[in-house]
Amino acid sequence: MTKDIVNSALSKVMYPGFTKDIVTFGFVNSIEINGNDVSFNVEITSSAPEVKQQIIDDATKELKAVGAGNVTVNINAPKMPEPPKPKSKNIAPHIKNFLMVSSGKGGVGKSTTSVNIAIALVAQGKKVGLLDADIYGPNIPRMLGVADVKPEVSGNKVLPIKAYGLEMISMGSLMEEGKSLMWRGPMIIKAIEQFLSDILWSDLDVLVIDMPPGTGDAQLTLAQSVPVTAGLTVTTPQSVSLDDSRRSLDMFKKLNIPIAGIVENMSGFIAPDTGVEYDIFGKGTSQPMAEEFDTKIIAEIPIEPSIRTGGDEGKPITFVNPMSESSKRYMAAAESIWATIEEVNASGGVSNENVQPVTAPGGKSACSM
Numbered sequence: 001m002t003k004d005i006v007n008s009a010l011s012k013v014m015y016p017g018f019t020k021d022i023v024t025f026g027f028v029n030s031i032e033i034n035g036n037d038v039s040f041n042v043e044i045t046s047s048a049p050e051v052k053q054q055i056i057d058d059a060t061k062e063l064k065a066v067g068a069g070n071v072t073v074n075i076n077a078p079k080m081p082e083p084p085k086p087k088s089k090n091i092a093p094h095i096k097n098f099l100m101v102s103s104g105k106g107g108v109g110k111s112t113t114s115v116n117i118a119i120a121l122v123a124q125g126k127k128v129g130l131l132d133a134d135i136y137g138p139n140i141p142r143m144l145g146v147a148d149v150k151p152e153v154s155g156n157k158v159l160p161i162k163a164y165g166l167e168m169i170s171m172g173s174l175m176e177e178g179k180s181l182m183w184r185g186p187m188i189i190k191a192i193e194q195f196l197s198d199i200l201w202s203d204l205d206v207l208v209i210d211m212p213p214g215t216g217d218a219q220l221t222l223a224q225s226v227p228v229t230a231g232l233t234v235t236t237p238q239s240v241s242l243d244d245s246r247r248s249l250d251m252f253k254k255l256n257i258p259i260a261g262i263v264e265n266m267s268g269f270i271a272p273d274t275g276v277e278y279d280i281f282g283k284g285t286s287q288p289m290a291e292e293f294d295t296k297i298i299a300e301i302p303i304e305p306s307i308r309t310g311g312d313e314g315k316p317i318t319f320v321n322p323m324s325e326s327s328k329r330y331m332a333a334a335e336s337i338w339a340t341i342e343e344v345n346a347s348g349g350v351s352n353e354n355v356q357p358v359t360a361p362g363g364k365s366a367c368s369m
């Protein structure tokens with residue numbers, strides 16, 4: 001075996017896709033011969049693995065045909081370019097923190113909780129916004145007593161409605177009364193984005209977001225649009241509700257949202273005349289679930305007639321009766337949520353880069369979760 005024989009054999013190896021061979025291209029160097037064994041380098045410009053493999057196969061075949069023993073082909077190819085990494089996204093950067101209030105199913109008191117936690121945060125000196133993103137059942141305007149108020153428009157932006165010291169916007173305030181919309185995926189995505197970018201929110205300390213029940217497009221869109229600082233799950237003590245709440249907590253985990261805790265609503269009943277607390281649906285049944293998700297129950301809110309009437313009449317209990325037992329529990333929950341938010345920020349804040357949509361090979365868009 002000589003270098004001439006090797007060169008002549010390799011002259012028959014065409015560079016894949018071309019009519020010129022790898023020797024003529026000047027790609028072959030460092031030929032070493034040991035008896036009949038041959039090794040050499042091939043410098044190529046393509047990073048495609050199939051080009052590399054074809055050169056190895058063809059070169060080995062041609063060298064074996066002229067009597068070579070072991071053939072070692074070292075291909076030096078440029079590295080495949082890394083697909084661009086998605087970046088963390090925030091379409092409302094002037095809002096400092098986002099609290100996602102979520103529940104596995106409807107009717108557990110998610111909107112009631114959002115309203116009272118938001119007001120409790122105002123009472124604690126925070127600048128608070130309340131976004132009613134529950135597009136299917138927007139009832140926050142009624143709970144805040146502003147069901148008849150239409151928001152002002154400034155240029156192509158909408159000013160939030162002011163109530164009880166907070167800023168609020170709801171699909172209910174934007175649509176004609178009594179009208180409903182049939183929501184499809186792309187409409188939900190657009191609505192959530194517009195709630196964040198087309199509403200003139202002030203530089204809020206926190207935007208409390210009352211989500212539609214369940215885990216769907218609205219939740220994913222919100223998590224992709226802004227870095228959600230913390231998630232709060234509202235549940236009732238019955239086990240059917242707990243099963244759904246587990247999904248809600250699991251969603252926070254999947255979306256990389258730090259969990260601020262669980263509000264167990266309709267947890268016991270406080271008799272208005274005696275103040276005695278009765279257990280009705282079971283109290284504290286969400287404790288094992290809290291442990292499972294490494295979080296805690298931050299409030300057990302009893303069934304209290306004034307919570308419902310407060311909601312119906314637009315007079316939230318935390319505002320009109322701040323000394324009631326339920327109001328105190330909402331206040332304690334708000335403090336606990338704020339402590340979580342501060343903790344999250346102290347440890348570097350939240351990035352939503354891992355939940356951004358990525359373009360998978362073949363051009364199909366997929367979530368990177």
Ligand SMILES: Nc1ncnc2c1ncn2[C@@H]1O[C@H](COP(=O)(O)OP(=O)(O)OP(=O)(O)O)[C@@H](O)[C@H]1O
Pocket residue numbers: 103105106107108109110111112113134137139212213265266267301302303304305307308309311312
């Ligand atoms: N702790 C409570 N005591 C008494 N009534 C309550 C309590 N929590 C909620 N309610 C009442 O229960 C009803 C449902 O509450 P709410 O609208 O907050 O639930 P939701 O989970 O947001 O429902 P949806 O997802 O369907 O909008 C309301 O009439 C509300 O006033």
